[in-house]
Amino acid sequence: MESLSQQQAVFAGHLRDPRNNRAPEGIEDRRLAVYRELFFNNIEGLLSANFPVIRSLFDDPAWRELARDFYREHRCQTPLFPEVAKEFLRYLEWRRDQGRDDPDFLLELAHYEWVELALSLDDSVIDANAIDADGDLLESIPVMSPHAWPLAYRYAVHRIGRDAQPQEAPPAPTFLLVVRDAGEQVRFKEINDGVYQLLQALADNDETSGRELLSSLVPSGADPDAFINEGAAMLRQLRERDVILGTQRIPS
Numbered sequence: 001m002e003s004l005s006q007q008q009a010v011f012a013g014h015l016r017d018p019r020n021n022r023a024p025e026g027i028e029d030r031r032l033a034v035y036r037e038l039f040f041n042n043i044e045g046l047l048s049a050n051f052p053v054i055r056s057l058f059d060d061p062a063w064r065e066l067a068r069d070f071y072r073e074h075r076c077q078t079p080l081f082p083e084v085a086k087e088f089l090r091y092l093e094w095r096r097d098q099g100r101d102d103p104d105f106l107l108e109l110a111h112y113e114w115v116e117l118a119l120s121l122d123d124s125v126i127d128a129n130a131i132d133a134d135g136d137l138l139e140s141i142p143v144m145s146p147h148a149w150p151l152a153y154r155y156a157v158h159r160i161g162r163d164a165q166p167q168e169a170p171p172a173p174t175f176l177l178v179v180r181d182a183g184e185q186v187r188f189k190e191i192n193d194g195v196y197q198l199l200q201a202l203a204d205n206d207e208t209s210g211r212e213l214l215s216s217l218v219p220s221g222a223d224p225d226a227f228i229n230e231g232a233a234m235l236r237q238l239r240e241r242d243v244i245l246g247t248q249r250i251p252s
Contacts, residue, residue, distance in 0.1 A: 015039050017072045043071050043084065050085040051113045054106070056162045069095075082121055085114045105155040105166060112157040112176075115149065116188075119180050122147060126245065135247025137235040138211040138228075142202055147180035148243040150191070150199035158188060181242040198234065202244070210235055210247075 013021040015036055023032055044067040048055045055063055074091040076084065092107045124146035131143050154169040158176060175196040177189045191199075194217075201213055208216075214231035218224050238244040 040068065040071055043067060046081060046084045047088060050117055051088070051110060053113055053161060054109060057103075057160075057165065082117070085117055089114055103165065104169070105157065105160060108153045108155050109157045109160050112151070112153065115151065115178050116186050119147060119149065119178055119186050120184075122180065130249050131246040132249045133246040135249070136210075137239065137244065137247060138214075138232050139209055140247035140250075141206065141208065142210050142213070142235060142247055143245045144199070144202040144205075145179070145243055145245050148199070149178050150196050150203070151176045151178060152196060158190065177243065179241060179243055195234065198231065199238075199243070206248075 007024060010022070011024050018036055023029065044064065047067050047070070048063075058066065070088060070091050074087060074094070076087045078084075078087065089107070089110055092102070092110050095102055096107055126146065132140070153174045153176070155166055156170060156174045158174070160166065173193075175191045175193060177191045177195070177199065178186060179189075180186050197217060198214075201217060205213055210232070211228060214228045215224065217231070218227045235244060239246065
């Protein structure tokens with residue numbers, strides 16, 4: 001007699017990979033088919049909803065094969081449905097390391113599609129009492145929103161589609177800014193290398209004034225005063241777009 005845990009393992013193994021794992025004894029295949037379809041269709045539906053662009057790149061058989069591979073080969077580390085998309089990212093990374101015949105851009109595109117869900121669910125806490133929303137962005141320490149993520153990709157992931165699939169990475173990377181604004185809307189914007197560097201510096205900064213931070217980013221040969229003036233205007237724009245929340249409030 002098999003133990004309950006052994007029976008469950010046989011049942012789960014069959015559901016994940018019915019072609020290579022025997023069905024539990026004593027259960028009618030018609031009944032097993034209901035479970036096989038229900039479990040797989042739930043996973044495939046989640047992937048289709050979370051990665052619509054990737055789904056559009058594959059015809060139905062190829063997409064179901066990719067979803068089936070994920071279902072069969074990947075051991076998810078969470079029981080939470082909202083985390084399945086992140087598990088799919090881990091799986092695609094594993095496939096890349098295994099040398100699977102996936103498009104070179106696939107992992108980056110998956111990350112780009114995952115970001116919207118991840119940021120919409122991000123539960124980072126903002127302490128409004130520690131922030132002066134109208135503070136001087138040059139003379140005080142700017143505070144970047146935890147819901148503003150600067151991203152860098154080898155491929156122009158936001159332009160990839162069924163009829164626009166690059167064969168190789170372009171010579172220059174693509175920089176994007178994704179923000180969950182005060183209205184809880186997630187928005188993407190393409191940015192240049194300079195703004196990306198500024199955002200990276202802001203994200204890592206908790207002790208340097210805006211002026212000092214901009215001074216550290218002045219390119220070789222550039223006019224420091226002109227660069228700081230342009231940078232100050234950019235800081236103001238970032239505050240208007242909810243990327244910068246204000247400045248650190250000085251305790252009274």
